[in-house]
Amino acid sequence: MILDRRELLKVLGLATSGATLGACGRVWKVPGRLVERALRGPGLETFAQTICGLCEGGCGLTVRLFDDLPVGLKGNPKHPLNRGGLCPVGQAGLEVLYAPERVTGPLRRDEAGRYRPVTWDEALAEVAARLVALSGQRQGRRVALLSGEPGGLFADLAARFVQALGSPNVAHLAEPAALAYRLTQGLERPPGFDLSHADLVLSFGLDLFEDGPAPMHAIAALIGARPEAARAALIHVGTRLSPTAAKAEQRVAIAPGTHAAFALGVAHVLVREGSYDRRFVAEHTLGFDDWTDEQGRARLGFRRLLLERYYPDRAAHLAGCDAGRIVAVARRLARATAPVAVADGEAIQGAKGTWTAIAVHALNALLGAFDRPGGVVLPAPISLTPLPPLAEAPGGDDSLFAPRGAGAFGDDPVEALAARVLDGSTPVEVLFVVGANPLHTSPDADRLRQALERIPLVVALAPFLDETAAAAHLLLPTHVPLEAWREATTPSGVAFSTLGLAHPVIAPLHDTRHPGDVLLELARRAEGAVGAAAPWPTYQAYLEHRLTGLAAAGQGSVVAGSFEESWIHFLEDRGWRFLQHNDPAELWQDLVREGSWWNPVRSPGDWARLFPHASGRFEFFSLALERRLVELGRRESDALDSAEALARGVAALGLTARGDEACLPHFEPPRATAEGSLPLVPFRPLTARGSLAAASPMLLEMFGYPVLSGWETWVEIAPATAAQLDLGDGDRVAVESGRGAIEAVVRLKPGAASGVVHVPLGLGHRAPGSPAAGVGANPVEILEPVHDDLSGMLALAATHVRLRLLERRRHGGPAPLEEAHG
Ligand code: SF4
Structure with a gap:
């Protein structure tokens, strides 16, 4: 049965928004059986806790149901991330669920290029036959998977599935930019930024309330969960008057791509005026003062570079702002008790973005902002049951996504796929694209389309016939969030651990499946090592298996009662066992009922975890960066000494920095703008x-x-x-x-x-x-x-x-x- 939106809302007894309805005038596709049930009169009203799942933000969601039909959505006030907030995309979850454009069953493109319906059995049999054939010929590496699906546990399963086939070719497009933190802290993922306890947030380019990894958390942490008098001040440095910038206490407009110059000017003032954290810098950093390496070479320190190159007048000239703003921001930081600096959005989206993130993160080191409330912290690890190692796991260095060209440390995975398929260096015979639409998000769509045409079987797993699905041979339609089991682990940049669990609040409206169930079914059909590597009958069973580790660890808690209550209980207990969940089944049931688990406990003083690279320190002078630049330099000649190789590596990247400067936080200017543009x-x-x-x-x-x-x-x-x-x-x-x-x-x-x-x-x-x-x-x-x-x-x-x-x-x-x- 087809109802337009106004009729549906009337049937469901919901308030309507004139502005929205007037513009939409579109139908929702609600199965007739559900509408008839709703029309029988007021039914049983219930509420279910789940997670939103429409982006990586991890928000908790409360679903209002009438006779098991979802009719309303609001933020879950118990969830520690969003504390009841829900962004417009989350509120659109019902429109996504009932969208008439959803693909209702598997589709196969015929030779004329038209899609025709097939059964799941036909579709999966075709894919499985290809996989079995490739596996039998020991050509499993001709399988590749690109995923944009949020969720760390799905990522684990997808990687395991591909590796069990003998392929290293798996890439997750949703992974956050982490390289700056690897080069300075040795971390593979960005650390947490404790916005809830910061008293001053210096944001470079990040539209925290709209475009951060967890915007509803940022709003709760900085505004919603704090009394007005205790709110953090926000200083925004960037080019756009974003909704976040408009709410900032101070806003500094700078030229595009010059955020690093501003940050280094601020760093200069902190150092020159002695307002930096001397103890932290002395005990936990490397490369602040000039130093001597193991070969006895004198190396440049960050302090000298700052003092000689980034005095406020020069930094302001580079950034296109007034020098007084740099000095004022530095002094404001020095007065704050728990300041923290963050960079994202436009600040890291230029060709020099990683350099910018490094420069901004250096401010955190000068402020001693690590391992303290309101600063840079690591959320506690989530004790998931580990997956048993595979007998043969192909190395990531062989992956078609391994760095070979564009950047010193990596390549854009979509462009790497297109390049290596088109030049024939990495033949791909089966490509899975899961929850991603690279033909819409990549600039060279024509080139990618050509590459897809060369792949004999492209399988898209998506709920809609988007650009990429339309170019695939097979479209396997997937559940939308309200229909599926799914999890959300701690979003990037959040300071405490969270685990959200979504369960199906409504049976799937169409003949769709979860991508995890599709991969498990294919593994079963492929049998042998692949089947053995992924033995779970369903994605739900896989999640249950992974979460048994939580009960055994006895850490954290399912969030119950009001958020504040659980927080108070937590503080009172200190031992972090106020809700005992030794029994995995009991933990699972509570998690399904409440929708979220969290663990705000940190382990202060665990410097080895905070700085896990060999030096055990925050590296102003990045040793990993130096190693890589030397490696790049030695591509020309093995015989070069390390100083010459470093110089050649710097030249290979076309940097303006020279020698040691390239391994320190510094400013690389953006591309010059042509006249009139x-x-x-x-x-x-x-x-x-x-x-x-x-x-x-x-x-x-x-x-x-x-x-x-x-x-x-x-x-x-x-x-x-x-x-x-x-x-x-x-x-x-x-x-x-x-x-x-x-x-x-x-x-x-x-x-x-x-x-x-x-x-x-x-x-x-x-x-x-x-x-x-x-x-x-x-x-x-x-x-x-x-x-x-x-x-x-x-x-x-x-x-x-x-x-x-x-x-x-x-x-x-x-x-x-x-x-x-x-
Ligand atoms: S920010 Fe939260 S509410 Fe909005 S789409 Fe993402 S998870 Fe959903």
Whole structure:
């Protein structure tokens, strides 16, 4: 039965929003049996605790059900991450569930390129036959898997499945940028930033409340869970007047790509004025003062580099701001009792992004912000049952995703896949794409499409017929979050451990499966070593198995009662056993009922865990970076001494730094802007979080809510820049780069840095099966193929554009919403 949204909400007895409904006018596809049951009259109202699952943020979700039919969503107030908050994407969970565009059963593309329905048995038999054949020929390495699915436990299962086939080719697109923390701290994942206890957060480029890894947590930690008088101050350094920047106590507008210069200017003032943490620096860092290495060579220290190169006038000149702002921010930091610095978003999305993250993290070391409340900490490990080692696990160095070109330490996995398939260096015969849409998120979609055409079997696991699914041979439709078992482990950057568990609050509406169940079924059909490596009958059983370790460890607690109660209980108990869960079955049941577990306990003084690399210290002078630069230099000649090899390695990356400076936090200037062009800084609005946001008309309606815009792509520019270009608010323009052009509407943004063009990501879908097909434009299509020097990841903010007037619409105010999507 098809109901439009207004009818459905009426049936379900829900309040309606005139603005949203007026814009949507779209049907929800609700199975007739469920509607008939709802029409029989008021039924039993129940609530279920689960997790949102629509992005990596890990928020707890309370689902309101009438006779087992989900009718309302709100944030779970018990959940320690979001404490009742729910972003618009989370609130769109019902639209995603009932979206009429969902794929209702497996599809196989025929020779004419049309999709035709097949059964699960037919689809899985075809894939399994390929896998068995490749395995039998010891060609398992011709299998590859790209995943954008959030969840660490799914990532483990996917990696195990691929490795058991004999392939090292697995990449997770959702993994956070961690290289700066590897080079300075020796960590493989970013550490936690204890926003809940910080009294001053210095944010470089990060739109904490919209685009951070866990925005609802940031809002709770900095605002919602604190009395007004105890809230942390926020200083934002960046180019865009984001919703977070607009709420900051201070905001410093700088030139794009110069965040590191500002950070190093602040570091200079802290050192020059003696306001840094001398004890921490002396006891827990390496490379602050000039030093002598094991070969007796004199090496440059961070202090000298700072004092000679980053005095405020020069740093301000580089960053395009006033030197007084640098001094003021440094002195404000020095007065704070628990300051912390974070970098993300636009600050790390240029070609020099990893260098910027290193420079900002050096501020934390000068502030002694490690291992203290309000600083940089490590969440306690989650004691999951480990997976038994595989008899033969292919090495990651052989992976087609291993670094070979773009960056010193890595490559963009999607581009690596396209390059190595097209040059024939790594043949791929079966590619799984799980919960990701790289044809929409990669700038060289044509090249990727060509690569996909060369792969004999591309299997997409997704709930919608998006661009990548439309290019696959097989589309295996997957559950959406409210229908599935899934887990969410601690989001990147959060200071305490969390584990959310989602259970199906409604039976799947269509003939869909969880990607984990698909992989387990394929492993079963492949038999042999693959079947033995993944013996769980269902993904639920796999999760239960992994979580038995939690009960045995006796740490943490299922969150019960109000959040504050559990916190108080926790503090009272200190021994961290106020809810005993020695029995794994009991823990599982409680976790299913309550939806979340957490462990805020830290182990202070565990420096070996905080700095696990060989030095055991925060490395201002990164030894891993030096080793890699020397390695790069010796590609030319093995005979080079280490100083010469370092110089050659630095030259190979095209750095402006020289010698030891390259191994220290320093500023690498962004690409120069050509005459008449402006730097393009794309950003991800809150309404575009996760891979399923485009399924919701409500989100499309409010897509650009900060500029009163919906159903279209806009460019944000400062009024002064608009005046120079003779553009006004509401004008339609072409945004042109060397790669192409997109259309957008001008929105003036007082407070944005001059001379910068900001464009939102998330729109411009082309696949006809996408609910957002034809809405807005995708700025990724006009990005230059520029990569981060070190991580090799695509640099989103390294393209320059021109704005060409297409249509002068109106000046003086935003276009009314009804015109914007009309
Ligand atoms: S979409 Fe992400 S941030 Fe929003 S409520 Fe869901 S998990 Fe939280």
